[in-house]
Amino acid sequence: MSGSVGQPIDRVDGPAKVGGKARYAADFRPSGVVYGAIVTAAIAKGRIAALDTTAAEAIPGVISVIHHGNAPQLAYAPMDPRPIVDPKTGEALRVFQNDQVLFAGQPIALVVAEEPEQAIQAAALVRASYAVGNAASDFSHASLEARPPEESRHPGGKPGALRRGDADAAFAAATRRVDASYEQPAEFHCAIELHGTIARWDHDHLTLWDKTQWVDNDRTEMAHVFGIPDDNVRVISPFVGGAFGSALRSWPHVAAAALASLLVNRPVELVLTRRQQFSSVGYRPRTVQRVRLGADDNGRLTAVIHEAVAQTSAYEEYAEMVIEPPAMLYSTPTLRADYRLAPMNVNTPCPMRAPGIVTGTLALELAMDELAEACDLDPLRLRLLNYAERDENKNLPWSSKSLRQCYAIGAERFGWSRRPSAPASRRDGHWLVGYGMASAVYPAHRAPATAHAELRADGTASVTSAASDMGPGTYTSMTQVAADELGLPINAVQFELGDSLMPPAPVHGGSMTMASVGSAVQAACRALRAKALDLEHPNRLPQDRGAMQQAYARLLARHRLDCLTAETEAMPDDAAGRFSMYAFGAVFAEVRVDAELGEIRVPRLLGVYAAGRIVNPKTARSQCIGGMVGGLGMALTERGQWDDRFGKIMNASLADYLVPVNADVQSIEALFVPEEDPWVNPLGVKGVGEIALVGVAPAILNAIHNATGRRIRSLPATLEKVMGC
Amino acid sequence: MRSVLSLTVNGRAREDLVADNMLLLDYLREVAGLTGTKQGCDGGECGACTVLVDDQPRLACSTLAHQVAGKRIETIEGLATRGRLSALQQAFHEKLGTQCGFCTPGMIMAAEALLRRNPDPSRDEIKAALSGNLCRCTGYVKIVESVETAVRAREAAE
Ligand code: FES
Numbered sequence: 001m002s003g004s005v006g007q008p009i010d011r012v013d014g015p016a017k018v019g020g021k022a023r024y025a026a027d028f029r030p031s032g033v034v035y036g037a038i039v040t041a042a043i044a045k046g047r048i049a050a051l052d053t054t055a056a057e058a059i060p061g062v063i064s065v066i067h068h069g070n071a072p073q074l075a076y077a078p079m080d081p082r083p084i085v086d087p088k089t090g091e092a093l094r095v096f097q098n099d100q101v102l103f104a105g106q107p108i109a110l111v112v113a114e115e116p117e118q119a120i121q122a123a124a125l126v127r128a129s130y131a132v133g134n135a136a137s138d139f140s141h142a143s144l145e146a147r148p149p150e151e152s153r154h155p156g157g158k159p160g161a162l163r164r165g166d167a168d169a170a171f172a173a174a175t176r177r178v179d180a181s182y183e184q185p186a187e188f189h190c191a192i193e194l195h196g197t198i199a200r201w202d203h204d205h206l207t208l209w210d211k212t213q214w215v216d217n218d219r220t221e222m223a224h225v226f227g228i229p230d231d232n233v234r235v236i237s238p239f240v241g242g243a244f245g246s247a248l249r250s251w252p253h254v255a256a257a258a259l260a261s262l263l264v265n266r267p268v269e270l271v272l273t274r275r276q277q278f279s280s281v282g283y284r285p286r287t288v289q290r291v292r293l294g295a296d297d298n299g300r301l302t303a304v305i306h307e308a309v310a311q312t313s314a315y316e317e318y319a320e321m322v323i324e325p326p327a328m329l330y331s332t333p334t335l336r337a338d339y340r341l342a343p344m345n346v347n348t349p350c351p352m353r354a355p356g357i358v359t360g361t362l363a364l365e366l367a368m369d370e371l372a373e374a375c376d377l378d379p380l381r382l383r384l385l386n387y388a389e390r391d392e393n394k395n396l397p398w399s400s401k402s403l404r405q406c407y408a409i410g411a412e413r414f415g416w417s418r419r420p421s422a423p424a425s426r427r428d429g430h431w432l433v434g435y436g437m438a439s440a441v442y443p444a445h446r447a448p449a450t451a452h453a454e455l456r457a458d459g460t461a462s463v464t465s466a467a468s469d470m471g472p473g474t475y476t477s478m479t480q481v482a483a484d485e486l487g488l489p490i491n492a493v494q495f496e497l498g499d500s501l502m503p504p505a506p507v508h509g510g511s512m513t514m515a516s517v518g519s520a521v522q523a524a525c526r527a528l529r530a531k532a533l534d535l536e537h538p539n540r541l542p543q544d545r546g547a548m549q550q551a552y553a554r555l556l557a558r559h560r561l562d563c564l565t566a567e568t569e570a571m572p573d574d575a576a577g578r579f580s581m582y583a584f585g586a587v588f589a590e591v592r593v594d595a596e597l598g599e600i601r602v603p604r605l606l607g608v609y610a611a612g613r614i615v616n617p618k619t620a621r622s623q624c625i626g627g628m629v630g631g632l633g634m635a636l637t638e639r640g641q642w643d644d645r646f647g648k649i650m651n652a653s654l655a656d657y658l659v660p661v662n663a664d665v666q667s668i669e670a671l672f673v674p675e676e677d678p679w680v681n682p683l684g685v686k687g688v689g690e691i692a693l694v695g696v697a698p699a700i701l702n703a704i705h706n707a708t709g710r711r712i713r714s715l716p717a718t719l720e721k722v723m724g725c
Numbered sequence: 726m727r728s729v730l731s732l733t734v735n736g737r738a739r740e741d742l743v744a745d746n747m748l749l750l751d752y753l754r755e756v757a758g759l760t761g762t763k764q765g766c767d768g769g770e771c772g773a774c775t776v777l778v779d780d781q782p783r784l785a786c787s788t789l790a791h792q793v794a795g796k797r798i799e800t801i802e803g804l805a806t807r808g809r810l811s812a813l814q815q816a817f818h819e820k821l822g823t824q825c826g827f828c829t830p831g832m833i834m835a836a837e838a839l840l841r842r843n844p845d846p847s848r849d850e851i852k853a854a855l856s857g858n859l860c861r862c863t864g865y866v867k868i869v870e871s872v873e874t875a876v877r878a879r880e881a882a883e
């Protein structure tokens with residue numbers, strides 16, 4: 001029987017999506033629903049001195065204006081342990097519980113009205129006056145006070161420092177050196193679906209239709225906010241219109257919608273405006289990194305020194321694994337890496353596609369390109385010379401690593417040998433042409449997950465797990481896994497997700513859905529098939545998928561069963577303690593820079609990935625191309641800009657914060673190197689969602705150097721930077 | 726203020742009492758119950774709300790419902806005929822023009838408008854016609870391929 005896993009299967013949810021029938025959070029219509037609109041703080045720090053709601057309340061249709069002056073005190077019971085998606089230090093923002101303002105854009109009131117337009121109009125009429133405090137709004141200032149993350153002092157917390165040998169002495173003694181600082185601005189997820197929640201209370205039970213990457217945690221967090229049992233909360237989220245990390249946590253507006261519904265006794269729909277997305281949900285934090293690389297005359301690394309400072313909020317410490325890539329991507333006898341956080345009056349950052357890893361890899365891969373120049377070596381050759389045969393950071397062997405193949409296949413396919421050997425040496429008309437490359441890496445995670453599988457009287461199967469699908473194709477890949485285990489055709493299996501009443505699943509992030517939920521689906525379906533085989537001699541079950549459905553139906557009928565079920569939890573084994581598990585990749589970019597105007601085009605981008613087994617090459621390739629275009633945006637256009645004086649985001653719209661558009665994209669190709677990994681998880685998958693973003697921006701910036709001779713060390717690489725203005 | 730609005734939505738004549746300040750987007754989603762049309766921004770930035778008004782693409786988030794009185798409105802829900810996906814919808818499905826799917830209705834409606842005025846567009850014409858529609862998932866490559874596939878499918882069907 002040939003399996004569907006590994007085949008380019010069409011999306012099972014495709015027809016619903018192209019037909020406008022897929023239902024996202026804000027598409028549900030509980031009867032009697034009313035609409036909320038948020039009022040946000042206009043200052044970055046201080047106190048609300050007075051709030052005048054008279055004009056807002058006079059708008060026809062307005063039902064209530066909720067704020068700290070009239071909202072009840074909520075339980076906000078502490079969660080122990082904290083969910084992995086929340087920062088380990090500090091306290092999540094509470095809505096309407098006091099008069100304190102901690103950042104500009106903080107929700108300070110919520111208008112509820114019969115129609116959306118009424119709520120929006122009234123929200124604009126709420127007048128707040130403030131006692132203005134002294135805000136930490138300038139990053140360069142705040143970074144002087146940066147400190148190691150508090151969580152680094154506790155077991156399991158992200159490290160603030162990594163050490164191997166005496167890196168400073170080795171750097172001082174090195175004959176080839178690079179010492180440079182790189183700046184990555186804050187970047188925003190900008191999924192096209194706005195964050196939104198519909199909340200409805202039925203007595204002491206709360207139902208939320210929410211944009212979330214983790215229904216189970218959303219349920220538990222809201223239960224703690226309102227001091228009710230987990231079982232009294234149900235979260236429903238069958239489709240997520242992109243999120244990339246922005247919907248991992250339960251943000252304050254979710255509690256605000258639930259509170260409003262409680263107070264007005266009607267279901268309340270609250271959709272953030274695009275502008276509010278820039279302050280009500282997180283973002284990738286601004287990070288400055290100084291990298292020093294020391295090498296011998298042959299280009300062998302002798303020292304890696306990496307110092308990173310990132311912004312966080314004044315009320316929570318959001319830490320990332322920025323210092324991990326420099327510690328493990330190449331072989332080096334000495335290492336010193338330090339990571340510090342600068343608290344500011346901003347809202348708390350959060351994971352965004354390949355959090356921390358993309359940032360650390362950016363600085364390292366830009367510095368490696370500079371080192372190649374200092375050593376007079378081809379950049380790819382330099383990477384091969386320093387290839388890490390084991391994880392020197394964790395001091396473990398790799399579970400599998402096919403980065404060499406990625407380099408080789410990528411170089412061949414891209415034509416790396418035709419790279420201009422000297423910067424600014426190739427011209428095509430008014431275009432300067434350059435090639436660049438970078439490595440990519442992302443850890444392979446896995447978490448416990450449970451799935452429920454059921455054979456129905458007609459021989460078809462239904463499988464559920466409280467997972468999520470923000471676009472990569474969870475519905476499809478899980479259906480494939482289930483179909484293969486049960487020996488059924490794809491269309492005889494239905495996979496459902498996105499409801500906290502379903503068996504528990506981990507967060508849909510960190511590229512671990514396939515590894516975790518996929519393993520559970522596989523285990524549950526395997527158990528179900530074993531149950532069926534207990535009732536029937538294996539020889540009487542057909543080999544053919546079409547016939548299997550009838551065979552199951554006959555079997556159930558013969559045993560007078562309505563259905564046959566199995567529920568299984570799949571747990572990670574101890575392999576993660578014995579092996580270091582990462583996906584790897586190599587990214588190649590061709591760049592053309594207009595010699596007179598500085599316009600930058602990227603005619604070719606190639607990513608080659610070794611990410612274990614690829615369950616569905618069709619959806620995986622598409623996911624990678626999308627991720628690579630995210631990297632293109634990071635390289636050339638994306639930058640969140642605060643006004644340093646007032647701590648306000650200045651470009652809070654899709655017209656001002658520039659995500660890549662159709663015209664930016666030319667030839668983009670993603671390839672997979674076949675890779676068997678017996679250790680990562682039963683399916684042998686490593687995930688591709690995050691790694692696709694990693695390495696793209698440095699490959700492009702390195703290509704810009706090759707084209708123009710100019711090193712751009714702060715993202716994004718805009719025209720004025722290439723022109724040297 | 727409220728007044729009666731009459732128009733056709735997906736071939737069906739409707740009359741509703743609608744507030745003067747109601748957006749076409751909210752009219753479609755909240756009054757007509759057609760939630761296939763999406764909102765992705767505060768007005769005119771993303772294209773997710775694109776619908777057809779008398780065959781022309783129009784941003785429902787930047788149009789008052791009363792502005793289109795008497796006109797012919799088409800949304801994503803109106804493209805399939807008797808449950809059969811249109812050539813464009815089929816192509817977006819097969820060629821993975823959709824990932825999270827949120828930009829998809831607007832993207833397909835903008836492409837539909839293009840194919841009605843130009844049944845055989847070049848790649849550049851496709852990109853230009855979709856230039857007002859943002860997608861954060863697909864990287865656009867598969868979207869352009871989807872439209873090209875639909876063009877060929879429509880030609881083959883003729
Ligand atoms: S919703 Fe973004 S352009 Fe209309």
Ligand code: FES
Nearest residue numbers: 824825828860862
């Ligand atoms: S498919 Fe998600 S925004 Fe286009």
